[in-house]
Each structure stands twice: as structure tokens, then as C-alpha cells.
Amino acid sequence: MRTVIKHGRIVDPANKLDKVADLxxxxxxxxxxxxxxxxxxxxxxxxxxxxxxxxxxxxxSARLREPGQEYKATIASETAAAASGGITSICCMPDTSPxxxxxxxxxxxxxxxxxxxxxxxxCLGALTSGLEGKTLASMHALKLAGCxxxxxxxxxIENTAVLRRALEYAATCNLVVxxxxxxxxxxxxxxxxxxxxxxxxxxxxIPETAETIAVSRVLLLIEQTAxxxxxxxxxxxxxLDMIAQAKQQGLPVTADVAISHLYLTEIDLxxxxxxxxxxxxxxxxxxxxxxxxxLATGILDAICSDHQPHDEDAKAAPFGLTEPGxxxxxxxLSLSLQLVQDKVLDLQTALAVLTIKPAKIAGIDAGHLAxxxxxxxxxxxxxxxxxxxKETLASAGKNCPFTGWEMTGKVTHxxxxxxxxxxxxx
Amino acid sequence: MTDSNIQLDxxxxxxxxxxxEGLDRSLLQDILNYAESFSGVGERAVKKVPxxxxxxxxxxxxxxxxxxxTTFELAAKRLSADVLSLNIAYSATKKGESLLDTLRxxxxxxxxxxxxxxxxxxxxxxIASHVAPGISVINGGDGRHAHPTxxxxxxFTIRRHKGDFAPLRVAIVGDILHSRVARSExxxxxxxxxxxxxxxxxxxxVPKDIxxxxxxxxxxLDAGLHDADVIIVLRLQHERxxxxxxxxxxxxxxxxxxxxxxxxLAKPDAIVMHPGPINRGVEIDSQVADGKRSVILQQVSHGxxxxxxxxAMTMGNLSNLDPETIDAHxx
Numbered sequence: 001m002r003t004v005i006k007h008g009r010i011v012d013p014a015n016k017l018d019k020v021a022d023l024x025x026x027x028x029x030x031x032x033x034x035x036x037x038x039x040x041x042x043x044x045x046x047x048x049x050x051x052x053x054x055x056x057x058x059x060x061s062a063r064l065r066e067p068g069q070e071y072k073a074t075i076a077s078e079t080a081a082a083a084s085g086g087i088t089s090i091c092c093m094p095d096t097s098p099x100x101x102x103x104x105x106x107x108x109x110x111x112x113x114x115x116x117x118x119x120x121x122x123c124l125g126a127l128t129s130g131l132e133g134k135t136l137a138s139m140h141a142l143k144l145a146g147c148x149x150x151x152x153x154x155x156x157i158e159n160t161a162v163l164r165r166a167l168e169y170a171a172t173c174n175l176v177v178x179x180x181x182x183x184x185x186x187x188x189x190x191x192x193x194x195x196x197x198x199x200x201x202x203x204x205x206i207p208e209t210a211e212t213i214a215v216s217r218v219l220l221l222i223e224q225t226a227x228x229x230x231x232x233x234x235x236x237x238x239x240l241d242m243i244a245q246a247k248q249q250g251l252p253v254t255a256d257v258a259i260s261h262l263y264l265t266e267i268d269l270x271x272x273x274x275x276x277x278x279x280x281x282x283x284x285x286x287x288x289x290x291x292x293x294x295l296a297t298g299i300l301d302a303i304c305s306d307h308q309p310h311d312e313d314a315k316a317a318p319f320g321l322t323e324p325g326x327x328x329x330x331x332x333l334s335l336s337l338q339l340v341q342d343k344v345l346d347l348q349t350a351l352a353v354l355t356i357k358p359a360k361i362a363g364i365d366a367g368h369l370a371x372x373x374x375x376x377x378x379x380x381x382x383x384x385x386x387x388x389x390k391e392t393l394a395s396a397g398k399n400c401p402f403t404g405w406e407m408t409g410k411v412t413h414x415x416x417x418x419x420x421x422x423x424x425x426x
Numbered sequence: 427m428t429d430s431n432i433q434l435d436x437x438x439x440x441x442x443x444x445x446x447e448g449l450d451r452s453l454l455q456d457i458l459n460y461a462e463s464f465s466g467v468g469e470r471a472v473k474k475v476p477x478x479x480x481x482x483x484x485x486x487x488x489x490x491x492x493x494x495x496t497t498f499e500l501a502a503k504r505l506s507a508d509v510l511s512l513n514i515a516y517s518a519t520k521k522g523e524s525l526l527d528t529l530r531x532x533x534x535x536x537x538x539x540x541x542x543x544x545x546x547x548x549x550x551x552x553i554a555s556h557v558a559p560g561i562s563v564i565n566g567g568d569g570r571h572a573h574p575t576x577x578x579x580x581x582f583t584i585r586r587h588k589g590d591f592a593p594l595r596v597a598i599v600g601d602i603l604h605s606r607v608a609r610s611e612x613x614x615x616x617x618x619x620x621x622x623x624x625x626x627x628x629x630x631x632v633p634k635d636i637x638x639x640x641x642x643x644x645x646x647l648d649a650g651l652h653d654a655d656v657i658i659v660l661r662l663q664h665e666r667x668x669x670x671x672x673x674x675x676x677x678x679x680x681x682x683x684x685x686x687x688x689x690x691l692a693k694p695d696a697i698v699m700h701p702g703p704i705n706r707g708v709e710i711d712s713q714v715a716d717g718k719r720s721v722i723l724q725q726v727s728h729g730x731x732x733x734x735x736x737x738a739m740t741m742g743n744l745s746n747l748d749p750e751t752i753d754a755h756x757x
Contacts, residue, residue: 196638200447202547202570202609205633271432271555272548316526316556318546320569 001043001418002026004036008048008379012055013352014368023053025375028417032371046413046420048379054351056088056376056414058358058367060178060256061232062307062329064090064121067108068097073309073396075109079118081329081394083422086378086411087305088119089359089366091178094126095153101126101137103145110146118421120376122362124151124178127166133157136166139173148362149176149230154279156184164221171227176363180232181214181239182206182280191320193281197266203320206281208236215239219246222253230361231255233306235280237290244299254361255299257291258306259335260326264288264401274315274322275401278306292344295353302358305332309397327397331388333380335402337409375418384410432554440739442554442563445572446613454581454617460735460744461582461728467504468730477738478507484537485511486528487566488544493702493726494566494576498541501733510537525549526556533558539741540564547571547606562740564733570606576701577610579732581618583725584656587697591618597650597692598624599682600660600709601631603671607701608660612639626650627682630671647682654692658699659684662709675708685711689719697721 005023010033012018017033024036031037062082065073082090092109094100100109106123113121125142127150129135139150150170157163170177187210192198194205215231219242222229231243234255246253260278265285268276276282294300308325315322336354339345345353359367366376390403413423433449435441440453467475483502487495495511502509514528532540539562542550547569554563567573581591588594596615602608602625615623616639625632626644637643644650651657666672684698698710698719706712714720738744 194633195635199633199635199638200609202568202572202606204570207634272551313524316524318525318544318549318552318568320546320548 002040003044003046003415003418004040004042005046005048005053005377005379008051008053010053010369011347011351012369013348014055014356015370016348017369018348023369023377025415025418028375028419030369030371030373030375033369046379050381050383051412052380052382054378054380055355055367055369056378056416057086057333057354058089058362058364059087059307059332060091060302060304060358060361061093062090062305063309063325064092065309066096066112067105072311072314075112075121076116076118077396078307078309078329079113079116079121081396082119083414083416084394084411085329085331086333086380086414087329088376088378088414088416089122089362089364090119091122091124091148091362093153094124094151095131095155099126099131100124100147101129101131101142103141106142106145106147117416119416120366122146122148122364124149126150127152127170127177128157128162131155133159133162136169139170139175143173143175147175148364149178151178151180151232154180154182156182158184160217160221163217164225167221167225167227167229171225176228176230176361178230178232179218181211181218183210183214186210186213191277191281192269193266193283195266195284197269201269201272201319208238208283211236211280212238212242215242219251219253222251226252228252233258233261233280234291234300235261235283235287237287240290240294240299247299254301256302256304256358256361257295257300259303259328259332260306260401261288262292262303262339263335268401272319273401274317274319275326275399277315277319277322277324278326279324292339296345296349301353302361303332303336303353304358305329307395309395310399312398315399325399327393327395327400328402329395330393330400331402331407333378333411334386334407334409337380337382338407341408375415377415378411379413379423380409381412382409384408384412386410432551439742440736443574443736443740444550444554444563444565446574446577446610446617447572449617451617451619454578454614457578457732457735457739458582458585460739461578461731464734465728465731467734468727473504474506475504476506477744478502478505478741481507481538481741482536483507483509483539483541483737484532485509485541485566486514486532486543487512488514488542488549489567491543491567494543497726497729498566498733501730501737504730505734505737507737525552529553529556533561537561539737541566543567545569564736564740567606570604570609572610573606574610575729575733575736576607577614578736579725579729580611580658580699580701581614582728582732583699583721584697586724586728587721588655591615591620594620594655595622595624595653596620596656596658597626597654598658598660599626599647599650599684601662601666602627602636602660603631603633604663604666605660611658612641616640624650624654628672631666647688648691651688651691654696656697656699657684657689657692659710661701661703662705679708683707683709683711684714686713686717689714699725702726
């Protein structure tokens, strides 16, 4: 199939590109920007005047719930939701059921994703067997099966010696460790940020130190182990200071933030709103503001959806008994564009932290529009105003805390390997 | 900051009673005034008024309680309502039924009001936001969040003894971190406009950022009791010793136990309160608990009057009634 996307404003942070031009696609790859190969006759024309044409988004973390929790969502339902949100590459965490600690589970997920053919799914393998924090997972086998990194997801590794060995072994396998930092003892039975709102609501708090102590523990270890470390879902300003310092020191670290944490704070928990029950917890307004700034200064490298679709029952209980997580594939792009409108980020940076930068962290060839690259492309109408509504969310998880929010900017087309996986064909 | 709108109907009248936070002073005063009128009912030969005749009230206790449950039951009976008390901790939920299912089942029995006690903060809010429109919900204590009727009976007791709230220094002593009673009292005292609210306890049991509620924090009991008009002693749960919050009961008593000697630091006419049940020799010395400053047993009887007031108000049966005329009306 030969496709041309005409008259769009091509924004490709990887190549510092921002110009109005045509984009030529053949056999699933980009074959030209501005001018096509000699004799190129398109079979399909997509008109993109006044629209932004950018690389398909790369999401460092979305739970697809398959295998194990198909009653919440499936790979097919969530990759379709991703496509409608302009996301073409997704990393999924290993805390599926069974855990991604064998080649078999990895292959199953990849196979289901290929079958659905709406977005590319990459697995993060387990760092420890069964995520139990006791013995090492077969990281090399996982890498051979296609895992692009390893992680212990939400599970704490209590024993620091085990953590150290796991980091050393991951470095041996040349795998990036995606580390969610939360000290289990300090978290204890906490469900929201320890502070003003936990006092008011009488909900057990998770202190900021649950994150900062875990971050510093990992930082001190990787000074010795030289492991490539990616900090997942940073939530506090104090952690940012430590990560900035580590970067200055030259340590191989990167970090991301979940989209919810760039908008919501502990204040949004009023009335025990369980849709705002997320992990790590929403922290203070100051933390949110510093997280936003850290994207502009480069302390944070990526925004991810941290998508966690749930069934209705998971959120229908007193706050502490509800399951954490928000459904965000539908709103990742629009909320990120809002940061541009609010002058928090310029368009190049906003798209860089959604495309090329996370692609580099995941070590995948994606997130850019160079000649010869896979034609994973997202076309955005930056003026289109819309309201997120529970009924019209593409994700099977309706637990989105942003329903009712007015947003500007929406995906009109998503192409995966040159095929339109979302939007009208013309 | 927990929005209390869900508690009020469109005319600003009490529909549910979930938390003190966000209510205004006149509403709290109404509760106290109605309770004052109801307090005579228990002393009469026929201890009943017909305000809630024909109504069905279900006490849903997802957590064990004797005192609160029985005073709610008595309050409902004195208002002539039919009462159903369910210890759900031992029945439905043990069989894996969800809270919503339990709720729907009870709704199908056409109850008019639920009094809810639950171990999880926000449970009463959750129930109030899911019940059928005609049903009122009263929070009988949810997790560490709120226990508004307890706070109001304490305010009632304070007003009986002290009259005016404005000049008062109130000290709340003990396990503030886990106490729904303390949280609700702090809101009530601050809305009623006392001079100063102090919380006193070890750093392990006083939550970070509690001063955002407008209280002064003391870790030294003697300093905190100085010139206090009202001392509220909180119950210390034994399980706090098991979770590295305190080394032991004896040490706690030495540091924070209220004794006759320490009581001398407060105003000479200071009153001593406790939400019960008391641990003698842990948070309070028997001499103080049984002493002339103690109003602990009065709190219990006031609890019935206050709960009658709140029940009648949320059921809308007092909206056209002057608090002064309840006695007359009931005869």
C-alpha cells in the first residue's frame, strides 16, 4: 500500500523537524518527507491540512490485563483504545497472571497483540521470579523471548542484597531495569499521600519517604553496579532532586511520570473519589508543579499513561477497599497537548517525551519519522475540542478520573506500519 | 476539604449526617438545641415521642460496637421508629457479599434510614452516594475518618457545663492518628468557635500536618494541659503496642496518662471527658475517671438525646418545628 499524508504540519522531535510537508509511506515504511520517491503514485491519500503529523506515541506502561484479568480488559480492547489515542507502541508491566517471568507468557502476549494488530506491544519481564523478590528471574531467556526490559512492577524487593544481585544480573544481560520505587514498610497500609488530606479523610497515609528512600537505595546501588535504570512513575519533588543529581553525576538513569500526576493532586480525593485512587498516590500541588517543570528541564524523560483499566466493582467500595489505578489511554495525548497550551512545555518537548524519548528508554526503534522507519504515525487535529465521557471511552476500563474534562486536540488517524488502525479511510 | 454537600438537601437541611466538616455553626447549634429538648424524654414515665412512628431504621454495624449501637437503638425507639440492628461483620460480608449488594438487599426491605458503622474511612460517604433517594444515612463511625454523633454529644456535654464555647481551651489527649472521634471533635470545636484546640500525644500518634486543621500540637502533656477548660482523653487501643507505635502501656501511662496531679495543671473547673470504653491505668487513672471532674457517664446519656435530634432532623420531621416546642408537641 502506498499512502501519502498531505499538507500536514510534520512535527518529529527526533529529527528536530517542524514543517508543513507531505509524508510518503510505502510497504509500511516512511519513504519520503516533502517529496516522495520518483514515480510514487499513492493508492491512499490522507488530507492533513491544519493537522499535526507526528510519530505514533510510545507508552512506557499500560496494563492490558491479559493474561489473567480479562474481565477488566483484553489486549484486543486496550490496543484498540491505544490506537484511538495515537499510541502505537506499548510496554506492559510483568504483573499479569501468570507473571511475565517465562518465555511462554511473553510469547502469548506478543502473539495476542499481533493478532489484534492495533498497536505494538512490548513486554517488560520480571526482575525476580514470580515478582516475589527472592530469586532472580531468567532474564536472559526473557530477553531472547522479546522482553525489552525488566521490572518488579509494584512488588517491593525487601532484601537489599537480592535487589543488588538483580541489578547486577540485569546489567549483565544488558537489560534496562524499570523500577517502581516504594518502600513496602513505609507504605504499610497506606492508600493516599500522607499529609493534609490523609489527616482530614482519616485514610492511612503513604509518606513521601516511601518513595524517596526507595529511590536513594537504588541510586546508591547502581553507583556500584552500572545498571541502566529507569525510574517509573515518580510522584514527589524530592525524588526529582535526587534523580537530577544522579544525572549530573553521569549515572545511566531516566525517569517518567504518569499523566494523572501532572494534573491531579491529593485535593482531588475529596468526597473519597475512588477514581483518584492511584499508585503512587497523588501528592501535593507543589509536587505536581515540580513534576511539570521537570519535564521541561529534562529531569523527567517521559510521560506515560500508566493505564490501568478496571471493572466497575473494583472502584465501587469504600476508598481503602478499592483497587488503585486509572484508565488513561483515551486522554494521554490530549492532556499532554494541554500542557503545551498551558505553556508548561513547547510542542517539540511535549511530543519528545511521548515518542522518541520513551522509545529510547525501551530500546525500540520507534517514535521517529526518519526515512526508512516504520510508518507508525499519529495525526492530530489540534483545534478539535472534546469532552471525555465515560460512555464513549475506547478503553474497556471506564475508571477515568478525567471524564467531564474539556480538552482540545484529538487524534484523527493512527497508522501502524502504514495501515490505518484508527480513523476514516478516504 | 471533604465536601459536605452530599449531606444537605437543596434547602440546606440535613439529609445525611456523615461528617461535621463543612457544616455551619447554626446547623450544629440546631442539633444541640433539639438534643436539649429531647434530653427530657428519657426522664419521663413514657420515654417516647411519636416523631418517627412508622419509620424503619436499620443499624448496619460492620464493626463491633456496644455503646454506639445501643444508644442509636434507644434513640430510634424513643422516637417511635422500628429498629433493626444488624451485625454485618459476622454475616453477609463474611460470605463474600459486596457492600453494594448488602445495601440493595436492605433497600428492598424498605428501610428509611441507615445508621452505619464501618472499619473503612469513607464507608458512610460511599453508602450515602449509592442509596435510593429517600433514604438517610447517619455515620456511626467510619475508619479513622469521622464519628459525628460522638462529636456532637461531646459538644452537648461541653455546652451543658460551660455554656459559651468562645472562651474555651480544649485539650484532646492520646491517639489522634487513629481517632475518628478526635477528627470530628476538632471540626466541631472549630466551627463552634472555641478559643483554642490542642492535641497532645507522642509523635507516633499525632499525624503529620494535623495543624492544617487549626489545632496546636503538644507532645508534652503537662504543657498541653496548662489552663485547659476541657480535657478529652482518647482510648488507647492495645494493638498500638504491636505496630511499633508505642513501647508499652506502662510507659504510655507515665507520659500521657491523666492523673489527679496532672489535672491540677488545668483550670480548677476543668471537665474530663472520654468517648469510652475507658482503659483504667492506661490513658486515665481511676481516680480521675470516677472523680468529680469526670463527666464520662453524662456523655453516654447525652448520646441518646443527640442521636434522637440527628435522626429526627435527617428524616425531615423537625423542619417546621421549633426546638422549644418538642416537649409540648409530644404530649
